[in-house]
Every structure is written in structure tokens, then in C-alpha cells.
Amino acid sequence: TWTTEAFVEEAIREIRAKVGHKRVLLALSGGVDSSTLAFLMHRAIGDRLTCVFIDQGFMRKYEPERLVKLFQEQFHIPVEYVNARERFLSALNGVTDPEEKRRIVGHEFIRVFEESSKELGPFDYLAQGTLYPDVIESADTNMDPGTGERVAVKIKSHHNVGGLPKDLRFKLVEPLRKLFKDEVRKVGRSIGLPEEIVQRHPFPGPGLSIRIIGEVTAERLNILRDADLIVRQEINRRGLYNEYWQAFAVLLPIRSVGVMGDKRTYAFPIVLRIITSEDGMTADWARVPYDVLEVISNRIVNEVKGVNRVVFDITSKPPGTIEWE
Numbered sequence: 001t002w003t004t005e006a007f008v009e010e011a012i013r014e015i016r017a018k019v020g021h022k023r024v025l026l027a028l029s030g031g032v033d034s035s036t037l038a039f040l041m042h043r044a045i046g047d048r049l050t051c052v053f054i055d056q057g058f059m060r061k062y063e064p065e066r067l068v069k070l071f072q073e074q075f076h077i078p079v080e081y082v083n084a085r086e087r088f089l090s091a092l093n094g095v096t097d098p099e100e101k102r103r104i105v106g107h108e109f110i111r112v113f114e115e116s117s118k119e120l121g122p123f124d125y126l127a128q129g130t131l132y133p134d135v136i137e138s139a140d141t142n143m144d145p146g147t148g149e150r151v152a153v154k155i156k157s158h159h160n161v162g163g164l165p166k167d168l169r170f171k172l173v174e175p176l177r178k179l180f181k182d183e184v185r186k187v188g189r190s191i192g193l194p195e196e197i198v199q200r201h202p203f204p205g206p207g208l209s210i211r212i213i214g215e216v217t218a219e220r221l222n223i224l225r226d227a228d229l230i231v232r233q234e235i236n237r238r239g240l241y242n243e244y245w246q247a248f249a250v251l252l253p254i255r256s257v258g259v260m261g262d263k264r265t266y267a268f269p270i271v272l273r274i275i276t277s278e279d280g281m282t283a284d285w286a287r288v289p290y291d292v293l294e295v296i297s298n299r300i301v302n303e304v305k306g307v308n309r310v311v312f313d314i315t316s317k318p319p320g321t322i323e324w325e
């Protein structure tokens with residue numbers, strides 16, 4: 001029978017046999033796959049592993065700090081933190097089209113990744129948290145026709161963006177490639193990853209940049225981050241986090257009239273997108289208890305400056321998508 005201990009031992013043996021004394025680069029994303037991967041790789045090859053975390057500025061409130069702290073202080077795994085916030089924001093300056101935004105963020109990510117890998121490298125391998133379903137999906141695209149080995153052509157967390165440039169096509173080391181998501185969670189838990197990472201909801205590669213409809217600005221990011229944190233806090237407080245596939249806030253770039261105290265307001269609405277799903281392919285809006293919605297709404301309007309209205313998205317997928325862009 002499959003046990004996490006046996007898997008971890010076998011994975012470490014396999015990693016050592018494959019990469020020998022070569023150097024490996026790993027891009028941490030904050031999710032359970034890359035976190036589990038980092039732990040295994042570090043156990044297997046120690047300081048021949050370099051973990052880089054590229055902060056695009058589109059993560060949820062406190063997540064980048066927590067991630068770096070967890071790895072450095074709890075796991076004693078060094079992380080190269082790359083602050084690319086300004087860079088991503090200016091790349092998106094004036095951009096409103098959803099596909100264009102995704103393309104730019106993905107492209108910028110690859111450029112920053114390329115620069116970091118040149119600065120910190122050279123590396124022979126890229127460690128990627130590919131799971132079994134991803135292997136099947138990318139069976140031919142990742143095959144080097146010369147050697148038959150799997151090579152990196154894409155960055156996992158960025159959907160539908162151009163591939164890696166030719167000289168960045170590292171050989172891959174993918175110790176999670178035989179696992180399904182629930183197995184990765186078991187392994188992650190067994191090595192001591194906190195529940196907030198093990199059970200973390202899916203989060204898109206372009207992050208909050210595609211949860212701000214239209215132009216992304218620093219001000220809008222701050223508003224969305226604060227509203228999004230309230231959604232998570234209230235859902236966590238009632239032990240509902242694991243009931244939902246995802247629960248997040250979206251900012252709409254329009255203004256509506258409201259009243260606060262004796263003053264008229266004219267500010268952004270926040271959309272609550274809280275859904276249930278088995279696999280993300282189809283989804284239903286969650287029947288969130290009214291009192292939870294009430295507290296979320298009150299808190300967002302009272303605590304987040306720049307927001308005066310909260311609406312709840314009651315669209316299933318299909319015909320809606322989970323994300324708004």
C-alpha cells in the first residue's frame with residue numbers, strides 16, 4: 001500500500017539518482033505542490049537547490065511574507081525573494097483587456113525568471129511540481145525529440161502564455177509526477193506543511209491582477225487585498241474554508257452611489273465569488289449562510305476605504321467561469 005513515508009524516501013532516492021551533483025532551480029508559488037516539492041528537493045540535495053520566489057505583487061495579503069518566513073525559519077530552506085512588484089505594475093499600466101493582461105503577466109514572469117536564473121545560476125535542472133494529470137496533458141509538448149527526456153517548456157502556474165525561451169529549456173525533475181492532488185496534500189501534511197498551504201484554494205498564476213476588472217493600479221490592489229482578506233477571515237472563522245473550492249473578492253472598476261453617516265459616497269463595488277466544485281471544470285455558487293454574507297458585507301464596506309457596495313455572484317460554471325477574467 002501507498003504510504004507517505006515510502007513515497008518521500010523513494011522520491012529522495014530518485015532525485016539524488018537523477019540530478020547527481022548538478023544544481024537545481026525551483027520557483028516557489030505558495031501552493032501545496034511547489035512547497036512540497038521544495039521540501040523534498042531540499043532533503044535530497046541540500047544547498048544544490050535554489051528556491052526563488054518571484055513576488056509579482058499580485059498575491060493575497062500577507063502571503064509572500066508568510067511563505068518566505070515559513071521556509072526560512074521553520075524549514076531552514078533559504079529562499080531568494082525577488083521583489084518585482086513595481087515592474088509588473090508598470091508592465092500592466094493602461095492595460096484593460098483580460099487576455100492581454102494574462103499574456104503580459106506571464107511574459108514578464110518568464111523574463112524575471114530568466115534574469116534570476118542567470119544571476120543565481122547556472123542550473124542544470126528545473127524542479128517543477130507537475131502532477132499526474134499535468135503529465136498526461138503535456139505528454140508531447142514536454143518531450144525533447146533528441147533525448148526523449150522531459151524538458152521545461154512552460155511555467156506551470158501560468159495558463160496559456162508563450163513557452164520558455166529556447167536557452168531556458170532546462171531538463172526537468174518532477175518528483176510529484178505520479179501523484180494526484182489529494183496524495184500531494186497527504187505528503188505535504190506528513191512533512192509538516194501548515195494546513196493553510198496544504199488545503200489552500202487554487203490561485204491563478206496572474207493572481208489578483210485578473211481579479212481587478214480593467215486597469216490594475218496600486219490603489220485598486222490595496223483595496224482588493226483588504227476586501228479579500230476579510231472574505232477569508234470570516235470564512236475561516238466559521239470553519240467553512242474547506243467547504244468551498246474557492247472564495248475570493250473581485251473589484252469592479254465602476255462607481256456607484258452610497259451613503260455613509262451623513263455623507264454621500266461614490267466608490268467601487270466588490271463582488272464575492274464563493275463556489276463549490278469537484279475539479280474546477282464545472283462549479284456552482286455556494287449557498288453561503290446569510291449571516292456570513294452579512295458580516296462580510298458590513299466589514300468590507302466599513303473597513304475598506306474606497307468600497308461602498310458588496311454584491312454576491314450567483315452564476316454557476318458554465319455559463320460563467322470561476323474567475324472574472
Ligand code: XMP
Binds near residue numbers: 156158205246280324
Ligand atoms: P475558470 O475561471 O477558467 O478557472 O473557470 C478554472 C480554475 O482555474 C484557475 N485558474 C488558473 N490557475 N493559472 C492557474 O494556475 C491560471 O492562469 C489560472 N486561471 C484560472 C481558477 O482559479 C479556477 O480554479
